[in-house]
Every structure is written in C-alpha cells, then in structure tokens.
Amino acid sequence: MTDFNEIIETLVSLDEDRLIELVNAALEAGTSAADILDKGLIAGMDVVGEKMENEDMFIPEVLMAARIMAGAVEILKPLLGDDAGAAAGVVVIGTVKGDLHDIGKNLVAMMMESAGLTVHNLGVDIAPEAFVSAIEEKNADILCLSALLTTTMPMMKQTVDAVVENGLRDRVKIMVGGAPVTRAFADEIGADGFAPDAGSAARGAKALAQ
Numbered sequence: 682m683t684d685f686n687e688i689i690e691t692l693v694s695l696d697e698d699r700l701i702e703l704v705n706a707a708l709e710a711g712t713s714a715a716d717i718l719d720k721g722l723i724a725g726m727d728v729v730g731e732k733m734e735n736e737d738m739f740i741p742e743v744l745m746a747a748r749i750m751a752g753a754v755e756i757l758k759p760l761l762g763d764d765a766g767a768a769a770g771v772v773v774i775g776t777v778k779g780d781l782h783d784i785g786k787n788l789v790a791m792m793m794e795s796a797g798l799t800v801h802n803l804g805v806d807i808a809p810e811a812f813v814s815a816i817e818e819k820n821a822d823i824l825c826l827s828a829l830l831t832t833t834m835p836m837m838k839q840t841v842d843a844v845v846e847n848g849l850r851d852r853v854k855i856m857v858g859g860a861p862v863t864r865a866f867a868d869e870i871g872a873d874g875f876a877p878d879a880g881s882a883a884r885g886a887k888a889l890a891q
C-alpha cells in the first residue's frame with residue numbers, strides 16, 4: 682500500500698530523486714495517478730505552504746518544491762485524463778495580473794486538455810487587456826482565471842469588468858478558482874462558474890461549453 686506521508690515528507694525535504702522513485706513505485710503498486718496527485722503531491726504542497734507561513738521554509742526552497750512537484754506531475758500527466766472526447770470547447774486560461782502562482786492553474790489546464798477541451802494557457806501575471814485580446818484571437822468559449830493571493834482576487838473582478846466593457850461578455854463564459862476563491866466570490870464578481878480543484882474545473886468547463 683502506498684505511504685502518502687512518505688511522498689509528502691519527501692517533497693517537503695526536496696529530495697527529487699526519491700520523490701520520482703516513490704511516484705513510480707506507487708503507480709507500480711496500482712495506486713491511481715489521481716490519488717498520488719491529491720493525497721501525496723498536493724498534500725505535500727500544503728505542508729510547504731504551512732512551513733512558508735511559519736518561516737520554516739523560504740522562497741527559494743518553495744520554488745524548488747514547486748519545480749520538483751512539476752517533475753512528478755509530468756509522470757502522472759498521461760494517466761490523469763479519463764474523459765477525453767471530441768473537441769469540447771475552447772478555453773483561455775491564465776493567472777491574473779500581479780500573481781505568479783501557476784502550479785494549480787497548470788493542473789487545471791492539463792485536466793481540461795485531458796477532458797477534450799482546446800486550452801490556450803497564457804501563463805502568469807496576465808493583465809485584463811491581454812485576456813480580452815486572447816478571447817478575441819482564440820475565439821474562446823470559456824475564460825478561466827486563477828488567483829492564489831487574496832490581494833490579487835480583486836484583479837479577477839477587474840478582468841470580468843474588462844470583458845464586459847469590451848462587449849465580449851455574451852460570447853464567453855467565465856470560470857474562476859484558486860485557493861482563496863469561493864463560490865460566493867465568483868457570484869459576487871459576476872463569473873459563471875467556480876471550481877475548487879482541477880478535476881471539477883474540467884468537468885465544470887465542459888458543462889459551461891455546452
């Protein structure tokens with residue numbers, strides 16, 4: 682049976698080689714990629730976050746943990762999609778201006794691709810005007826905004842407002858998410874959808890694209 686605590690501790694101790702070994706061993710033992718991601722890697726990043734808050738870990742170490750996690754996610758990536766189908770819609774996704782967090786947003790993008798959506802991932806620190814241009818250029822059905830900081834959540838509202846001001850609101854659905862974001866906040870800023878994690882974001886986006 683997979684010891685998720687060992688995966689968590691290995692990620693927190695930044696032991697890249699051992700983490701890759703553990704992820705491969707867990708897969709060989711029949712543990713699902715989704716469980717390894719949720720109960721091992723994401724849980725490990727939560728511990729990293731707590732340590733960051735308590736000043737037991739600092740930015741360079743947190744960045745390293747993020748890089749190591751991304752390497753482990755690469756192994757899981759081909760195994761995570763179980764819902765692929767015909768092209769289900771076009772998504773433009775990015776992390777809002779002022780916010781550099783991209784691990785969760787990239788997981789959301791990956792799950793959406795696996796679910797058959799065409800995904801244009803703009804990256805991090807994306808200004809409202811850049812989202813607006815991308816909606817037009819890519820003929821997007823859904824705009825997906827991610828924010829991890831309470832201080833950048835207002836930028837989601839500014840982005841929604843920019844979509845409205847540019848006359849695009851009727852042709853694009855908007856979904857928001859990220860650790861501090863709630864359904865109530867999504868409703869408050871006039872978004873169409875909210876999802877707490879990557880799996881439900883992919884399902885929600887497919888539903889919104891119908």
Ligand code: B1M
Pocket residue numbers: 723726727728729730731733734740743744747779780781782783784785786788789824825826827828829830831832856857858859860861875876877878879880882
């Ligand atoms: Co930052 N950081 N960080 N950080 N960081 C947090 C978010 C924090 C909670 C840590 C803490 O203090 N406990 C805190 C925010 C506090 C707050 O605002 N409430 C924080 C802070 C304060 C900061 C800085 C200000 C620190 C500083 O400089 N003093 C700074 C800000 C920089 C900036 O953005 N301008 C900063 C910097 C960084 C790093 C660059 C070092 C690094 C980011 C590296 C990277 O992303 N490439 C980093 C990291 C790694 C974290 C933590 C530790 C981990 C985030 C993460 O990747 N989680 C984080 C603590 C934590 O979250 N536990 C923290 C794993 C990821 C899979 O989860 O991103 O939540 P998450 O995504 C989930 C869901 O939220 C959801 O699905 C994902 C998968 O299930 N989801 C969506 C995400 N987007 C979605 C969109 C959707 C739907 C669902 O629809 C569109």
